[in-house]
Amino acid sequence: MQRKAIIGILALALAAPMALAAEKSPWLHIKVIEGGEGGETVRVNIPLSLAEAVLPLVEIEMFHHGKLDLSELINEVGDMEIDIRGILEAVRKTGDAELVNIQGDDQTVRVTKSGDFLVVKVTDKGGKETVDVRLPLKVVDALISGEEDELDLIAGVRALGESGGGDLVTVQDGDESVRIWVDYKNSME
Amino acid sequence: MSSRGRLILGIVLGSLFVATTSVVAYTAASFHLTGTIAVEVMERDGNHISLKLPAAVVPVVLSLVPDKCLREAAREMQPWWPAARAAIQEIVNLPETTFVEVEGDDEHVRVGIRDGHFFVMVDSEDESIHISFPTGILKSVLKKLEGVNPELQTAHPRTLHSSYHNDPSI
Numbered sequence: 270m271q272r273k274a275i276i277g278i279l280a281l282a283l284a285a286p287m288a289l290a291a292e293k294s295p296w297l298h299i300k301v302i303e304g305g306e307g308g309e310t311v312r313v314n315i316p317l318s319l320a321e322a323v324l325p326l327v328e329i330e331m332f333h334h335g336k337l338d339l340s341e342l343i344n345e346v347g348d349m350e351i352d353i354r355g356i357l358e359a360v361r362k363t364g365d366a367e368l369v370n371i372q373g374d375d376q377t378v379r380v381t382k383s384g385d386f387l388v389v390k391v392t393d394k395g396g397k398e399t400v401d402v403r404l405p406l407k408v409v410d411a412l413i414s415g416e417e418d419e420l421d422l423i424a425g426v427r428a429l430g431e432s433g434g435g436d437l438v439t440v441q442d443g444d445e446s447v448r449i450w451v452d453y454k455n456s457m458e
Numbered sequence: 459m460s461s462r463g464r465l466i467l468g469i470v471l472g473s474l475f476v477a478t479t480s481v482v483a484y485t486a487a488s489f490h491l492t493g494t495i496a497v498e499v500m501e502r503d504g505n506h507i508s509l510k511l512p513a514a515v516v517p518v519v520l521s522l523v524p525d526k527c528l529r530e531a532a533r534e535m536q537p538w539w540p541a542a543r544a545a546i547q548e549i550v551n552l553p554e555t556t557f558v559e560v561e562g563d564d565e566h567v568r569v570g571i572r573d574g575h576f577f578v579m580v581d582s583e584d585e586s587i588h589i590s591f592p593t594g595i596l597k598s599v600l601k602k603l604e605g606v607n608p609e610l611q612t613a614h615p616r617t618l619h620s621s622y623h624n625d626p627s628i
Binding site: 296306307309310311312314315316318323326327328456 | 548
């Protein structure tokens with residue numbers, strides 16, 4: 270009896286850290302439902318640790334050491350100088366507020382600050398198509414933490430993992446939908 | 459042949475057998491590969507192919523592949539090597555999961571990890587193809603390729619340019 274109890278305690282002691290490690294590891298999930306006849310459903314589950322490990326070692330054109338070089342893109346835009354860091358700093362200092370509201374002929378775009386999140390909502394006039402983006406400000410900070418003309422994707426991924434999870438992007442267009450979110454489960458179920 | 463001759467021949471053949479099996483067993487054991495490589499193809503018209511091999515044969519099979527072929531493969535993979543190595547080291551430690559699943563009207567594709575095995579399953583109206591192998595094989599292949607091409611161990615990511623940017627006609 271005593272032996273069984275010792276084995277049980279040992280098993281728990283070994284299993285608990287593994288279970289906790291699995292629980293705490295953030296995963297990025299993407300679900301795309303393509304509507305209509307013959308439409309496919311695509312599900313992707315990627316551990317953020319994998320992205321964090323691989324991104325620094327991928328070198329493709331504008332992407333080096335996990336950083337996306339935007340200088341070429343900025344040059345193409347022209348001489349217009351936009352102080353993204355300054356804008357974000359100002360946004361952080363303001364309370365919850367609507368920052369942008371564009372009422373177009375066929376759609377509405379709203380950008381708001383809600384708590385620690387930057388929320389973008391695009392709705393078409395018929396209400397058929399909606400796009401919701403909910404980005405933690407910490408992730409935005411991390412993305413622009415490097416040099417002026419680059420996005421630090423590794424820092425962004427790390428910040429995303431520390432942000433506690435939740436929906437990042439949801440798109441609904443009739444019977445088609447896209448959802449991108451982070452949580453601590455290794456599957457969608 | 460005299461009884462003494464038969465005895466010597468027996469000892470020599472026995473020693474050769476023990477030496478050969480020991481080398482094979484040592485090679486297999488040194489990679490600690492357990493599990494099964496399974497390939498199953500089921501066609502709707504009734505054809506059924508099923509292949510199951512112990513993963514321990516992989517190091518032995520790899521040792522039979524000419525180094526020249528492995529060096530060529532390693533050379534082609536070199537730009538992606540650091541990323542591939544990092545990805546494999548992460549993947550072998552992941553819990554069970556389905557990385558990608560595509561579900562259509564007439565086809566269902568799944569890629570993931572289950573019971574320490576990497577799997578690819580394609581089920582369509584015409585056939586089902588299921589392939590699985592222990593994730594440890596990836597490390598074993600990695601080790602072998604680095605063995606024949608030591609440069610890979612210190613390989614740095616090399617910038618890759620797409621054909622779009624290299625094509626002067628665009």
